[in-house]
Amino acid sequence: MRVLLSGIGTRGDVQPIVALAVELRERGHDVRLCVPPNFLDWVGGFGFDATPIGIAMREPRGGSAGTVPTPEQMREMVRHLVTNQFDVIASAMEGCELIVGGGAHQYAVRSIAESRGIPSVVALYAPVVLPSPDHAPGGEPGGDPVANMQRWADESRAWDQRFLELVNDNRRRLGLAPLSDVLNHVLSDEPWLAADPTLGPLPSTPGMRVVQTGAWILADEEPLEPALEEFVAAGAPPVYVGFGSMPADQAAGRTVVEAVRSVGRRVVLSRGWAELSLSDDADDVIAIGDVNQQALFPRVAAVVHHGGAGTTTTAARAGVPQVLVPMFSDQPYWGSRVRALGLGASVPRAELSVDSVASALRVALEPRVANRAAALAGDVKGDGAAVAARLLEREYA
Incomplete structure (x- = not known):
């Protein structure tokens, strides 16, 4: 054809x-x-x-x-x-x-x-x-x-x-x-x-x-960059934070980073199209560009993201809990599905704060949610x- x-x-x-x-x-x-x-x-x-x-x-x-x-x-x-x-x-x-x-x-x-x-x-x-x-x-x-x-x-x-x-x-x-x-x-x-x-x-x-x-999933075999590989391997699984192609502002990125820190986790911050940046040079956070999510997500404790169909599916296939911050379009739908399936939580963009994200992360990091995410991974084709x-x-x- x-x-x-x-x-x-x-x-x-x-x-x-x-x-x-x-x-x-x-x-x-x-x-x-x-x-x-x-x-x-x-x-x-x-x-x-x-x-x-x-x-x-x-x-x-x-x-x-x-x-x-x-x-x-x-x-x-x-x-x-x-x-x-x-x-x-x-x-x-x-x-x-x-x-x-x-x-x-x-x-x-x-x-x-x-x-x-x-x-x-x-x-x-x-x-x-x-x-x-x-x-x-x-x-x-x-x-x-x-x-x-x-x-x-x-x-x-x-x-x-x-x-x-x-x-x-x-x-x-x-x-x-x-x-x-x-x-x-x-x-x-x-x-x-x-x-x-x-x-x-x-x-x-x-x-x-x-x-x-x-x-429709595009297979990705790109290895993680050495600096990211070293960061991930250096301690307990970190939390991934990224808003993909969304026009998030710097304040939103820093709010989520502080929320992750408040629950005692390290952070992998994806700059995304918003070019999110770090507020300090502490060794508990690393900022990255484009990354092979298929390789990274199985090695993180949770994924905090905007709720795009692709990221939601990739995280679900990796068997990792999710926290969604929906902004528009189909993203609230995916947030509702993540909650309904017991894969994590969501925080409306209008309610974004350190406390709200930290509360959602505590839910996502509960053993029962992690176990549910791992069990469901095989069902996502x-x-x-x-x-x-x-x-x-x-x-x-």
């Missing part, structure tokens, strides 16, 4: 697509990739010559990360992003027989596929993205089903206000009929759910046939990308 894979967003949105690309290539298929420009070099390290799409989500240091765009600037940015997707995907998919888009903001994938008469698949990374009476948009599981569906109707109208005209303008360029509901079009009637069924079970989805493959590749072969090869 000749397959185009599109990943748009932060590392958590792009990495699963790369995992599927590697799996498909190993099976002998011709794979093309569209990724944001800040991931081109990283993807190139896997031997893929990718096409840039969208914007670099990571603001360069010293840039305008603190400025708030005007409403007109936001409208222009959205217009550019939607049109750019149509232009880039239409060009990159020449000769392809199938398009796979990762994430809920793939505005062009289905329209381009429709215009070329080829199939497409949209894969989502969290159950909470699926319209369901079991949860509100971006919310935790539960609540009144009727009220939840009303909120989904409101969410659909909000999508139409932001994107419908733009998507229809681009569909018109392709000679396609206009849409009346952009959210349902983007998600499709048969989306795939690239999330582990133990961590993120499939909710009820009226009107949709959802295929759950399991999480790592073969989702292989499952997805086999399905693509069966359905479309």
Whole structure:
């Protein structure tokens, strides 16, 4: 097969697509990739010559990360992003027989596929993205089903206000009929759910046939840097702290570090996109850049993180307790699942303090939680990308 894979967003949105690309290539298929420009070099390290799409989500240091765009600037940015997707995907998919888009903001994938008469698949990374009476948009599981569906109707109208005209303008360029509901079009009637069924079970989805493959995990064999290896081996297992691609501030990082210290643990601080820094040079903490979480997490006492799908899954597979500090999107959902499964605790970002994080850590470090995390690790599968590749072969090869 000749397959185009599109990943748009932060590392958590792009990495699963790369995992599927590697799996498909190993099976002998011709794979093309569209990724944001800040991931081109990283993807190139896997031997893929990718096409840039969208914007670099990571603001360069010293840039305008603190400025708030005007409403007109936001409208222009959205217009550019939607049109750019149509232009880039239409060009990159020449000769392809199938398009796979990762994430809920793939505005062009289905329209381009429709215009070329080829199939497409949209894969989502969290159950909470699926319209369901079991949860509100971006919310935790539960609540009144009727009220939840009303909120989904409101969410659909909000999508139409932001994107419908733009998507229809681009569909018109392709000679396609206009849409009346952009959210349902983007998600499709048969989306795939690239999330582990133990961590993120499939909710009820009226009107949709959802295929759950399991999480698309990119294998990582990179060894730990010598300084980190030496730090980890020098004492009792430390606590990992990191917020990934989130725009956390320095105060948040220092608050969590002090909380970890207050419960008597050493700290591995991941700088992340926020470039978190240390407040002192004490020997009980080390700051690191990008790291192989698959190698590090089995050797820590707990993982404190933002609640992204990828980090939650990696920590669960490592059998290590977690403390989540959800900020937005699907992160509150993963926090609720970690609590429900007995894998740890969560602290809302608005309630972040040394005391609140320390209290959550005491829960996560209890022997019963550590034992539960270790016992559940074997239930969290790592073969989702292989499952997805086999399905693509069966359905479309």
